[in-house]
Amino acid sequence: MTGRILLAATPIGNAGDASERLKQALSQADVVAAEDTRRTRDLARRLEVEIAGELIAVHDHNEADRAERLVERAAAGDTVVLVSDAGMPTVSDPGFRLVEAAVAAGVDVTVLPGPSAVLTALALSGLATDRFCFEGFVPRKAGERARALTALAAEPRTMVFFEAPHRLEDSLEAMAAALGADRPAAVSRELTKTYEQTKRGALAELAAWARQEQPRGEMVIVVAGRPASAPSVDTLVAEALSRIEAGERSKDAVADLAQAGGVSRRDLYAAVLDARSQSDGARA
Structure with missing residues:
Protein backbone atom coordinates (compact mmCIF):
# COMPACT_ATOMS: atom_id res chain seq x y z
CA MET A 1 0.00 0.00 0.00
CA THR A 2 2.55 2.61 -1.12
CA GLY A 3 2.69 5.20 -3.84
CA ARG A 4 -0.93 5.17 -4.91
CA ILE A 5 -4.40 6.55 -4.35
CA LEU A 6 -7.11 4.32 -2.89
CA LEU A 7 -10.78 5.14 -3.40
CA ALA A 8 -12.37 3.48 -0.39
CA ALA A 9 -16.10 2.79 -0.08
CA THR A 10 -17.53 3.44 3.37
CA PRO A 11 -20.75 2.13 4.97
CA ILE A 12 -23.94 3.87 3.81
CA GLY A 13 -25.59 3.34 7.18
CA ASN A 14 -24.57 0.19 9.00
CA ALA A 15 -20.98 0.29 10.24
CA GLY A 16 -20.93 -3.50 10.14
CA ASP A 17 -20.69 -3.29 6.36
CA LYS A 23 -10.10 -0.71 8.26
CA GLN A 24 -6.56 -1.55 7.21
CA ALA A 25 -6.39 1.36 4.79
CA LEU A 26 -7.61 3.89 7.36
CA SER A 27 -5.08 2.68 9.93
CA GLN A 28 -2.06 2.42 7.61
CA ALA A 29 -2.46 5.21 5.06
CA ASP A 30 -0.04 8.14 5.05
CA VAL A 31 -2.91 10.47 4.18
CA VAL A 32 -6.67 10.06 4.66
CA ALA A 33 -8.59 12.54 2.52
CA ALA A 34 -12.14 12.78 3.86
CA GLU A 35 -15.24 14.61 2.68
CA ASP A 36 -15.97 15.45 6.33
CA THR A 37 -13.13 14.82 8.78
CA ARG A 38 -15.52 14.72 11.76
CA ARG A 39 -17.63 11.97 10.22
CA THR A 40 -14.52 10.01 9.25
CA ARG A 41 -13.14 10.26 12.79
CA ASP A 42 -16.50 9.02 14.08
CA LEU A 43 -16.45 6.12 11.61
CA ALA A 44 -12.93 5.18 12.69
CA ARG A 45 -14.04 5.26 16.33
CA ARG A 46 -16.97 2.94 15.61
CA LEU A 47 -14.68 0.62 13.69
CA GLU A 48 -12.13 0.71 16.53
CA VAL A 49 -9.49 1.94 14.12
CA GLU A 50 -6.85 4.59 14.77
CA ILE A 51 -6.04 6.95 11.91
CA ALA A 52 -2.28 7.30 12.20
CA GLY A 53 -1.68 9.32 9.04
CA GLU A 54 -2.58 12.88 8.19
CA LEU A 55 -6.33 13.51 8.02
CA ILE A 56 -7.36 16.31 5.67
CA ALA A 57 -10.67 17.54 4.29
CA VAL A 58 -11.37 17.14 0.58
CA HIS A 59 -14.81 18.30 -0.49
CA ASP A 60 -16.54 19.95 -3.43
CA HIS A 61 -15.23 23.39 -2.56
CA ASN A 62 -11.52 22.56 -2.26
CA GLU A 63 -10.97 19.36 -4.26
CA ALA A 64 -9.52 21.15 -7.27
CA ASP A 65 -6.84 22.75 -5.06
CA ARG A 66 -6.14 19.68 -2.93
CA ALA A 67 -5.95 17.22 -5.84
CA GLU A 68 -2.52 18.39 -7.02
CA ARG A 69 -1.04 18.12 -3.54
CA LEU A 70 -2.45 14.63 -3.00
CA VAL A 71 -1.18 13.40 -6.36
CA GLU A 72 2.26 14.74 -5.49
CA ARG A 73 2.18 12.85 -2.19
CA ALA A 74 1.24 9.62 -3.97
CA ALA A 75 3.89 10.16 -6.64
CA ALA A 76 6.45 10.55 -3.87
CA GLY A 77 5.53 7.15 -2.45
CA ASP A 78 2.74 7.87 0.01
CA THR A 79 -0.52 5.96 0.23
CA VAL A 80 -3.47 8.32 -0.05
CA ALA A 101 -5.32 14.50 -11.86
CA ALA A 102 -3.81 11.14 -10.84
CA VAL A 103 -4.47 9.61 -14.25
CA ALA A 104 -2.91 12.62 -15.98
CA ALA A 105 0.18 12.31 -13.76
CA GLY A 106 0.49 8.55 -14.20
CA VAL A 107 -0.16 7.84 -10.51
CA ASP A 108 -1.68 4.48 -9.66
CA VAL A 109 -5.33 4.56 -8.60
CA THR A 110 -7.28 1.61 -7.25
CA VAL A 111 -10.57 0.96 -5.46
CA LEU A 112 -11.50 -0.71 -2.21
CA PRO A 113 -15.07 -1.72 -3.15
CA GLY A 114 -17.96 -1.72 -0.76
CA PRO A 115 -21.46 -0.39 -0.08
CA SER A 116 -23.29 1.58 -2.75
CA ALA A 117 -26.65 3.28 -2.27
CA VAL A 118 -27.20 3.21 -6.04
CA LEU A 119 -26.85 -0.55 -6.39
CA THR A 120 -28.61 -1.32 -3.11
CA ALA A 121 -31.70 0.68 -4.07
CA LEU A 122 -31.65 -0.72 -7.60
CA ALA A 123 -31.61 -4.29 -6.28
CA LEU A 124 -34.48 -3.55 -3.89
CA SER A 125 -36.65 -1.73 -6.42
CA GLY A 126 -38.08 -4.77 -8.17
CA LEU A 127 -37.42 -3.01 -11.49
CA ALA A 128 -35.20 -4.12 -14.37
CA THR A 129 -31.52 -4.24 -13.43
CA ASP A 130 -29.98 -5.42 -16.71
CA ARG A 131 -29.62 -1.84 -17.99
CA PHE A 132 -29.70 1.25 -15.79
CA CYS A 133 -28.32 4.78 -15.52
CA PHE A 134 -27.48 6.96 -12.54
CA GLU A 135 -28.72 10.56 -12.74
CA GLY A 136 -27.48 11.87 -9.39
CA PHE A 137 -29.51 14.48 -7.53
CA VAL A 138 -32.64 15.86 -9.15
CA PRO A 139 -32.21 19.59 -9.96
CA ARG A 140 -33.53 21.79 -7.16
CA LYS A 141 -35.19 24.54 -9.20
CA ALA A 142 -38.59 23.65 -10.64
CA GLY A 143 -37.81 24.77 -14.20
CA GLU A 144 -34.47 22.97 -14.36
CA ARG A 145 -36.03 19.88 -12.78
CA ALA A 146 -38.85 19.80 -15.35
CA ARG A 147 -36.43 20.21 -18.27
CA ALA A 148 -34.07 17.52 -16.97
CA LEU A 149 -36.86 15.01 -16.43
CA THR A 150 -38.53 15.75 -19.76
CA ALA A 151 -35.23 14.97 -21.45
CA LEU A 152 -35.37 11.52 -19.80
CA ALA A 153 -38.94 10.73 -20.88
CA ALA A 154 -37.77 8.39 -23.64
CA GLU A 155 -34.92 6.80 -21.64
CA PRO A 156 -35.37 3.00 -21.92
CA ARG A 157 -33.06 2.13 -19.02
CA THR A 158 -34.02 2.04 -15.35
CA MET A 159 -33.07 5.38 -13.78
CA VAL A 160 -31.64 5.99 -10.31
CA PHE A 161 -31.78 9.37 -8.56
CA PHE A 162 -30.69 10.75 -5.20
CA GLU A 163 -32.99 13.18 -3.38
CA ALA A 164 -33.27 15.03 -0.09
CA PRO A 165 -36.33 14.22 2.04
CA HIS A 166 -37.76 17.77 1.95
CA ARG A 167 -37.76 17.74 -1.88
CA LEU A 168 -39.04 14.18 -2.34
CA GLU A 169 -42.69 15.10 -2.93
CA ASP A 170 -41.87 17.82 -5.47
CA SER A 171 -39.50 15.53 -7.37
CA LEU A 172 -41.95 12.64 -7.51
CA GLU A 173 -44.71 14.96 -8.74
CA ALA A 174 -42.38 16.36 -11.40
CA MET A 175 -41.42 12.82 -12.44
CA ALA A 176 -45.08 11.84 -12.72
CA ALA A 177 -45.71 14.86 -14.95
CA ALA A 178 -42.68 14.29 -17.18
CA LEU A 179 -42.45 10.48 -17.26
CA GLY A 180 -46.05 9.45 -16.74
CA ALA A 181 -48.20 9.10 -13.64
CA ASP A 182 -48.38 5.32 -14.11
CA ARG A 183 -44.62 4.80 -14.57
CA PRO A 184 -43.44 2.13 -12.05
CA ALA A 185 -40.94 3.36 -9.47
CA ALA A 186 -39.57 2.76 -5.98
CA VAL A 187 -38.31 4.98 -3.17
CA SER A 188 -35.76 3.61 -0.72
CA ARG A 189 -34.77 5.45 2.44
CA GLU A 190 -32.36 4.87 5.31
CA LEU A 191 -30.70 1.99 3.45
CA THR A 192 -28.98 -0.56 5.73
CA LYS A 193 -30.18 1.35 8.81
CA THR A 194 -32.70 0.33 11.46
CA TYR A 195 -35.67 1.97 9.76
CA GLU A 196 -34.82 1.01 6.18
CA GLN A 197 -37.88 1.19 3.94
CA THR A 198 -38.63 0.68 0.25
CA LYS A 199 -41.95 1.90 -1.11
CA ARG A 200 -42.97 0.67 -4.57
CA GLY A 201 -45.73 1.86 -6.89
CA ALA A 202 -46.60 4.21 -9.74
CA LEU A 203 -45.02 7.67 -9.60
CA ALA A 204 -48.35 9.36 -8.84
CA GLU A 205 -48.98 6.91 -5.99
CA LEU A 206 -45.52 7.51 -4.55
CA ALA A 207 -45.99 11.28 -4.76
CA ALA A 208 -49.24 10.95 -2.77
CA TRP A 209 -47.47 8.72 -0.24
CA ALA A 210 -44.66 11.26 0.18
CA ARG A 211 -47.21 14.05 0.63
CA GLN A 212 -49.05 12.14 3.33
CA GLU A 213 -46.20 10.43 5.16
CA GLN A 214 -43.45 13.06 4.85
CA PRO A 215 -40.77 10.36 5.11
CA ARG A 216 -37.37 11.27 6.51
CA GLY A 217 -33.85 10.10 5.84
CA GLU A 218 -31.62 9.82 2.80
CA MET A 219 -33.64 8.95 -0.30
CA VAL A 220 -32.94 7.00 -3.48
CA ILE A 221 -35.56 7.03 -6.23
CA VAL A 222 -35.56 4.27 -8.86
CA VAL A 223 -37.78 4.73 -11.92
CA ALA A 224 -38.54 2.24 -14.68
CA GLY A 225 -37.40 3.13 -18.16
CA ARG A 226 -39.84 3.81 -20.94
CA PRO A 227 -41.23 0.50 -22.22
CA ALA A 228 -40.64 -0.34 -25.85
CA SER A 229 -43.67 0.49 -27.96
CA ALA A 230 -45.40 -2.67 -29.13
CA PRO A 231 -45.82 -2.77 -32.93
CA SER A 232 -49.38 -2.67 -34.21
CA VAL A 233 -50.96 -5.73 -35.82
CA ASP A 234 -51.01 -3.88 -39.14
CA THR A 235 -47.25 -3.33 -38.86
CA LEU A 236 -46.67 -7.00 -38.08
CA VAL A 237 -48.88 -8.08 -41.00
CA ALA A 238 -46.99 -5.80 -43.39
CA GLU A 239 -43.65 -7.18 -42.17
CA ALA A 240 -44.92 -10.76 -42.51
CA LEU A 241 -46.12 -10.15 -46.07
CA SER A 242 -42.77 -8.62 -46.96
CA ARG A 243 -40.87 -11.61 -45.60
CA VAL A 263 -49.45 -11.15 -30.06
CA SER A 264 -51.30 -14.41 -30.68
CA ARG A 265 -49.73 -16.50 -33.42
CA ARG A 266 -53.15 -17.73 -34.49
CA ASP A 267 -54.61 -14.19 -34.70
CA LEU A 268 -51.62 -12.86 -36.61
CA TYR A 269 -51.70 -15.79 -39.03
CA ALA A 270 -55.41 -15.17 -39.67
CA ALA A 271 -54.72 -11.48 -40.27
CA VAL A 272 -51.93 -12.33 -42.72
CA LEU A 273 -54.18 -14.77 -44.63
CA ASP A 274 -56.92 -12.14 -44.77
CA ALA A 275 -54.48 -9.51 -46.05
CA ARG A 276 -53.15 -11.88 -48.71
CA SER A 277 -56.69 -12.77 -49.74
CA GLN A 278 -57.61 -9.09 -50.12
CA SER A 279 -54.43 -8.43 -52.05
CA ASP A 280 -55.11 -11.34 -54.42
CA GLY A 281 -58.68 -10.13 -54.89
CA ALA A 282 -57.53 -6.63 -55.73
CA ARG A 283 -55.10 -7.94 -58.34
CA ALA A 284 -57.82 -10.13 -59.87
Whole structure:
Protein backbone atom coordinates (compact mmCIF):
# COMPACT_ATOMS: atom_id res chain seq x y z
CA MET A 1 0.00 0.00 0.00
CA THR A 2 2.55 2.61 -1.12
CA GLY A 3 2.69 5.20 -3.84
CA ARG A 4 -0.93 5.17 -4.91
CA ILE A 5 -4.40 6.55 -4.35
CA LEU A 6 -7.11 4.32 -2.89
CA LEU A 7 -10.78 5.14 -3.40
CA ALA A 8 -12.37 3.48 -0.39
CA ALA A 9 -16.10 2.79 -0.08
CA THR A 10 -17.53 3.44 3.37
CA PRO A 11 -20.75 2.13 4.97
CA ILE A 12 -23.94 3.87 3.81
CA GLY A 13 -25.59 3.34 7.18
CA ASN A 14 -24.57 0.19 9.00
CA ALA A 15 -20.98 0.29 10.24
CA GLY A 16 -20.93 -3.50 10.14
CA ASP A 17 -20.69 -3.29 6.36
CA ALA A 18 -17.15 -1.88 6.56
CA SER A 19 -14.61 -4.19 4.97
CA GLU A 20 -11.38 -5.34 6.58
CA ARG A 21 -9.54 -3.66 3.72
CA LEU A 22 -11.15 -0.33 4.61
CA LYS A 23 -10.10 -0.71 8.26
CA GLN A 24 -6.56 -1.55 7.21
CA ALA A 25 -6.39 1.36 4.79
CA LEU A 26 -7.61 3.89 7.36
CA SER A 27 -5.08 2.68 9.93
CA GLN A 28 -2.06 2.42 7.61
CA ALA A 29 -2.46 5.21 5.06
CA ASP A 30 -0.04 8.14 5.05
CA VAL A 31 -2.91 10.47 4.18
CA VAL A 32 -6.67 10.06 4.66
CA ALA A 33 -8.59 12.54 2.52
CA ALA A 34 -12.14 12.78 3.86
CA GLU A 35 -15.24 14.61 2.68
CA ASP A 36 -15.97 15.45 6.33
CA THR A 37 -13.13 14.82 8.78
CA ARG A 38 -15.52 14.72 11.76
CA ARG A 39 -17.63 11.97 10.22
CA THR A 40 -14.52 10.01 9.25
CA ARG A 41 -13.14 10.26 12.79
CA ASP A 42 -16.50 9.02 14.08
CA LEU A 43 -16.45 6.12 11.61
CA ALA A 44 -12.93 5.18 12.69
CA ARG A 45 -14.04 5.26 16.33
CA ARG A 46 -16.97 2.94 15.61
CA LEU A 47 -14.68 0.62 13.69
CA GLU A 48 -12.13 0.71 16.53
CA VAL A 49 -9.49 1.94 14.12
CA GLU A 50 -6.85 4.59 14.77
CA ILE A 51 -6.04 6.95 11.91
CA ALA A 52 -2.28 7.30 12.20
CA GLY A 53 -1.68 9.32 9.04
CA GLU A 54 -2.58 12.88 8.19
CA LEU A 55 -6.33 13.51 8.02
CA ILE A 56 -7.36 16.31 5.67
CA ALA A 57 -10.67 17.54 4.29
CA VAL A 58 -11.37 17.14 0.58
CA HIS A 59 -14.81 18.30 -0.49
CA ASP A 60 -16.54 19.95 -3.43
CA HIS A 61 -15.23 23.39 -2.56
CA ASN A 62 -11.52 22.56 -2.26
CA GLU A 63 -10.97 19.36 -4.26
CA ALA A 64 -9.52 21.15 -7.27
CA ASP A 65 -6.84 22.75 -5.06
CA ARG A 66 -6.14 19.68 -2.93
CA ALA A 67 -5.95 17.22 -5.84
CA GLU A 68 -2.52 18.39 -7.02
CA ARG A 69 -1.04 18.12 -3.54
CA LEU A 70 -2.45 14.63 -3.00
CA VAL A 71 -1.18 13.40 -6.36
CA GLU A 72 2.26 14.74 -5.49
CA ARG A 73 2.18 12.85 -2.19
CA ALA A 74 1.24 9.62 -3.97
CA ALA A 75 3.89 10.16 -6.64
CA ALA A 76 6.45 10.55 -3.87
CA GLY A 77 5.53 7.15 -2.45
CA ASP A 78 2.74 7.87 0.01
CA THR A 79 -0.52 5.96 0.23
CA VAL A 80 -3.47 8.32 -0.05
CA VAL A 81 -6.92 7.02 0.92
CA LEU A 82 -9.97 8.98 -0.21
CA VAL A 83 -13.29 8.44 1.56
CA SER A 84 -16.64 10.18 1.26
CA ASP A 85 -19.23 10.46 4.01
CA ALA A 86 -20.97 7.30 2.76
CA GLY A 87 -20.62 4.94 -0.16
CA MET A 88 -18.21 5.16 -3.07
CA PRO A 89 -16.16 8.33 -3.66
CA THR A 90 -16.75 10.05 -7.05
CA VAL A 91 -20.43 8.92 -7.19
CA SER A 92 -22.21 12.22 -6.40
CA ASP A 93 -19.32 12.76 -3.98
CA PRO A 94 -15.80 14.24 -4.22
CA GLY A 95 -13.10 12.26 -5.98
CA PHE A 96 -13.45 12.79 -9.71
CA ARG A 97 -10.97 15.68 -9.89
CA LEU A 98 -8.45 13.72 -7.83
CA VAL A 99 -8.73 10.67 -10.08
CA GLU A 100 -8.50 12.87 -13.17
CA ALA A 101 -5.32 14.50 -11.86
CA ALA A 102 -3.81 11.14 -10.84
CA VAL A 103 -4.47 9.61 -14.25
CA ALA A 104 -2.91 12.62 -15.98
CA ALA A 105 0.18 12.31 -13.76
CA GLY A 106 0.49 8.55 -14.20
CA VAL A 107 -0.16 7.84 -10.51
CA ASP A 108 -1.68 4.48 -9.66
CA VAL A 109 -5.33 4.56 -8.60
CA THR A 110 -7.28 1.61 -7.25
CA VAL A 111 -10.57 0.96 -5.46
CA LEU A 112 -11.50 -0.71 -2.21
CA PRO A 113 -15.07 -1.72 -3.15
CA GLY A 114 -17.96 -1.72 -0.76
CA PRO A 115 -21.46 -0.39 -0.08
CA SER A 116 -23.29 1.58 -2.75
CA ALA A 117 -26.65 3.28 -2.27
CA VAL A 118 -27.20 3.21 -6.04
CA LEU A 119 -26.85 -0.55 -6.39
CA THR A 120 -28.61 -1.32 -3.11
CA ALA A 121 -31.70 0.68 -4.07
CA LEU A 122 -31.65 -0.72 -7.60
CA ALA A 123 -31.61 -4.29 -6.28
CA LEU A 124 -34.48 -3.55 -3.89
CA SER A 125 -36.65 -1.73 -6.42
CA GLY A 126 -38.08 -4.77 -8.17
CA LEU A 127 -37.42 -3.01 -11.49
CA ALA A 128 -35.20 -4.12 -14.37
CA THR A 129 -31.52 -4.24 -13.43
CA ASP A 130 -29.98 -5.42 -16.71
CA ARG A 131 -29.62 -1.84 -17.99
CA PHE A 132 -29.70 1.25 -15.79
CA CYS A 133 -28.32 4.78 -15.52
CA PHE A 134 -27.48 6.96 -12.54
CA GLU A 135 -28.72 10.56 -12.74
CA GLY A 136 -27.48 11.87 -9.39
CA PHE A 137 -29.51 14.48 -7.53
CA VAL A 138 -32.64 15.86 -9.15
CA PRO A 139 -32.21 19.59 -9.96
CA ARG A 140 -33.53 21.79 -7.16
CA LYS A 141 -35.19 24.54 -9.20
CA ALA A 142 -38.59 23.65 -10.64
CA GLY A 143 -37.81 24.77 -14.20
CA GLU A 144 -34.47 22.97 -14.36
CA ARG A 145 -36.03 19.88 -12.78
CA ALA A 146 -38.85 19.80 -15.35
CA ARG A 147 -36.43 20.21 -18.27
CA ALA A 148 -34.07 17.52 -16.97
CA LEU A 149 -36.86 15.01 -16.43
CA THR A 150 -38.53 15.75 -19.76
CA ALA A 151 -35.23 14.97 -21.45
CA LEU A 152 -35.37 11.52 -19.80
CA ALA A 153 -38.94 10.73 -20.88
CA ALA A 154 -37.77 8.39 -23.64
CA GLU A 155 -34.92 6.80 -21.64
CA PRO A 156 -35.37 3.00 -21.92
CA ARG A 157 -33.06 2.13 -19.02
CA THR A 158 -34.02 2.04 -15.35
CA MET A 159 -33.07 5.38 -13.78
CA VAL A 160 -31.64 5.99 -10.31
CA PHE A 161 -31.78 9.37 -8.56
CA PHE A 162 -30.69 10.75 -5.20
CA GLU A 163 -32.99 13.18 -3.38
CA ALA A 164 -33.27 15.03 -0.09
CA PRO A 165 -36.33 14.22 2.04
CA HIS A 166 -37.76 17.77 1.95
CA ARG A 167 -37.76 17.74 -1.88
CA LEU A 168 -39.04 14.18 -2.34
CA GLU A 169 -42.69 15.10 -2.93
CA ASP A 170 -41.87 17.82 -5.47
CA SER A 171 -39.50 15.53 -7.37
CA LEU A 172 -41.95 12.64 -7.51
CA GLU A 173 -44.71 14.96 -8.74
CA ALA A 174 -42.38 16.36 -11.40
CA MET A 175 -41.42 12.82 -12.44
CA ALA A 176 -45.08 11.84 -12.72
CA ALA A 177 -45.71 14.86 -14.95
CA ALA A 178 -42.68 14.29 -17.18
CA LEU A 179 -42.45 10.48 -17.26
CA GLY A 180 -46.05 9.45 -16.74
CA ALA A 181 -48.20 9.10 -13.64
CA ASP A 182 -48.38 5.32 -14.11
CA ARG A 183 -44.62 4.80 -14.57
CA PRO A 184 -43.44 2.13 -12.05
CA ALA A 185 -40.94 3.36 -9.47
CA ALA A 186 -39.57 2.76 -5.98
CA VAL A 187 -38.31 4.98 -3.17
CA SER A 188 -35.76 3.61 -0.72
CA ARG A 189 -34.77 5.45 2.44
CA GLU A 190 -32.36 4.87 5.31
CA LEU A 191 -30.70 1.99 3.45
CA THR A 192 -28.98 -0.56 5.73
CA LYS A 193 -30.18 1.35 8.81
CA THR A 194 -32.70 0.33 11.46
CA TYR A 195 -35.67 1.97 9.76
CA GLU A 196 -34.82 1.01 6.18
CA GLN A 197 -37.88 1.19 3.94
CA THR A 198 -38.63 0.68 0.25
CA LYS A 199 -41.95 1.90 -1.11
CA ARG A 200 -42.97 0.67 -4.57
CA GLY A 201 -45.73 1.86 -6.89
CA ALA A 202 -46.60 4.21 -9.74
CA LEU A 203 -45.02 7.67 -9.60
CA ALA A 204 -48.35 9.36 -8.84
CA GLU A 205 -48.98 6.91 -5.99
CA LEU A 206 -45.52 7.51 -4.55
CA ALA A 207 -45.99 11.28 -4.76
CA ALA A 208 -49.24 10.95 -2.77
CA TRP A 209 -47.47 8.72 -0.24
CA ALA A 210 -44.66 11.26 0.18
CA ARG A 211 -47.21 14.05 0.63
CA GLN A 212 -49.05 12.14 3.33
CA GLU A 213 -46.20 10.43 5.16
CA GLN A 214 -43.45 13.06 4.85
CA PRO A 215 -40.77 10.36 5.11
CA ARG A 216 -37.37 11.27 6.51
CA GLY A 217 -33.85 10.10 5.84
CA GLU A 218 -31.62 9.82 2.80
CA MET A 219 -33.64 8.95 -0.30
CA VAL A 220 -32.94 7.00 -3.48
CA ILE A 221 -35.56 7.03 -6.23
CA VAL A 222 -35.56 4.27 -8.86
CA VAL A 223 -37.78 4.73 -11.92
CA ALA A 224 -38.54 2.24 -14.68
CA GLY A 225 -37.40 3.13 -18.16
CA ARG A 226 -39.84 3.81 -20.94
CA PRO A 227 -41.23 0.50 -22.22
CA ALA A 228 -40.64 -0.34 -25.85
CA SER A 229 -43.67 0.49 -27.96
CA ALA A 230 -45.40 -2.67 -29.13
CA PRO A 231 -45.82 -2.77 -32.93
CA SER A 232 -49.38 -2.67 -34.21
CA VAL A 233 -50.96 -5.73 -35.82
CA ASP A 234 -51.01 -3.88 -39.14
CA THR A 235 -47.25 -3.33 -38.86
CA LEU A 236 -46.67 -7.00 -38.08
CA VAL A 237 -48.88 -8.08 -41.00
CA ALA A 238 -46.99 -5.80 -43.39
CA GLU A 239 -43.65 -7.18 -42.17
CA ALA A 240 -44.92 -10.76 -42.51
CA LEU A 241 -46.12 -10.15 -46.07
CA SER A 242 -42.77 -8.62 -46.96
CA ARG A 243 -40.87 -11.61 -45.60
CA ILE A 244 -43.21 -14.08 -47.29
CA GLU A 245 -42.80 -12.22 -50.56
CA ALA A 246 -39.05 -12.59 -50.14
CA GLY A 247 -39.42 -16.36 -49.92
CA GLU A 248 -39.81 -17.10 -46.20
CA ARG A 249 -42.40 -19.70 -45.16
CA SER A 250 -45.62 -18.10 -43.88
CA LYS A 251 -45.67 -20.09 -40.64
CA ASP A 252 -42.05 -19.24 -39.85
CA ALA A 253 -42.50 -15.52 -40.48
CA VAL A 254 -45.71 -15.38 -38.47
CA ALA A 255 -44.28 -17.38 -35.54
CA ASP A 256 -41.23 -15.11 -35.31
CA LEU A 257 -43.19 -11.85 -35.55
CA ALA A 258 -45.91 -13.00 -33.15
CA GLN A 259 -43.34 -13.77 -30.48
CA ALA A 260 -41.47 -10.48 -31.02
CA GLY A 261 -44.67 -8.44 -31.03
CA GLY A 262 -46.33 -10.19 -28.12
CA VAL A 263 -49.45 -11.15 -30.06
CA SER A 264 -51.30 -14.41 -30.68
CA ARG A 265 -49.73 -16.50 -33.42
CA ARG A 266 -53.15 -17.73 -34.49
CA ASP A 267 -54.61 -14.19 -34.70
CA LEU A 268 -51.62 -12.86 -36.61
CA TYR A 269 -51.70 -15.79 -39.03
CA ALA A 270 -55.41 -15.17 -39.67
CA ALA A 271 -54.72 -11.48 -40.27
CA VAL A 272 -51.93 -12.33 -42.72
CA LEU A 273 -54.18 -14.77 -44.63
CA ASP A 274 -56.92 -12.14 -44.77
CA ALA A 275 -54.48 -9.51 -46.05
CA ARG A 276 -53.15 -11.88 -48.71
CA SER A 277 -56.69 -12.77 -49.74
CA GLN A 278 -57.61 -9.09 -50.12
CA SER A 279 -54.43 -8.43 -52.05
CA ASP A 280 -55.11 -11.34 -54.42
CA GLY A 281 -58.68 -10.13 -54.89
CA ALA A 282 -57.53 -6.63 -55.73
CA ARG A 283 -55.10 -7.94 -58.34
CA ALA A 284 -57.82 -10.13 -59.87
